[in-house]
Amino acid sequence: MAIRELEESDYGKGFLGILSQLTTLGEVPEDVFVERFRELRGSPDYRVLVAEEPERGRVVGAATLFVERKFIHACGKVGHVEDVVVDVGCRGHGVGQRLVAALLEAAREAGCYKAILDCAEQNQGFYEKCGMVRKEVQMVKYFDR
């Protein structure tokens, strides 16, 4: 399994199908994907990683880091890990842990003083295996569109 940066051609390798296993994907035509891809690729604050099964040339996992710039902690940075997902047929083989480990390392290299993520309570154990500890609670407000 190869862990690498998201590429524009991953639109045709099942990247969005993997994300749809995480939550609502909605309509993402290729031009909309490409526009967002280039926004994120052009920012120093986003890293999108995928796991690719080289034999099949298919994306089987994904995870995103973005780096928030703060005033606190001496104008420090915090890494936010987002949208971690592994194909249901590939779980239990450490792919998710490798993705998270790669993003935590990327956050450390970016100079973040910490990395955080929000997850369902049932996934706490997985993130503990990734070396993280539970701290706060997440509050949410959904907007009607």
Add this chain to the structure above:
Amino acid sequence: MAIRELEESDYGKGFLGILSQLTTLGEVPEDVFVERFRELRGSPDYRVLVAEEPERGRVVGAATLFVERKFIHACGKVGHVEDVVVDVGCRGHGVGQRLVAALLEAAREAGCYKAILDCAEQNQGFYEKCGMVRKEVQMVKYFDR
């Protein structure tokens, strides 16, 4: 009490002192503050609001929004509310609620499908008064520097 965008001159109006009531501030000389201020002001994805007591010309509260760009939810956006703090001498008068309400509205206007934040369990009630509900758990990894 006026709720407004952070300005460069707020360095001299107690902005950092307010943040130091939230967590570790560390050393933030004026040139470092100005550099970070201009980074955030130049980004369409950050909004830093302050509450100012006009009579004294002092910052007595602050809160930050940044907007994360995603692939999920039709390449949607999520608003992250960060670093909400009100001066200990000014609490209980709705300043925090006004700051949070302004940022939630900014997130909605930016096209976010939701806004989220992480808080200590003891602050859950405050954010419920702001119209938010508890959802997930936060996991954290601190880095040695």
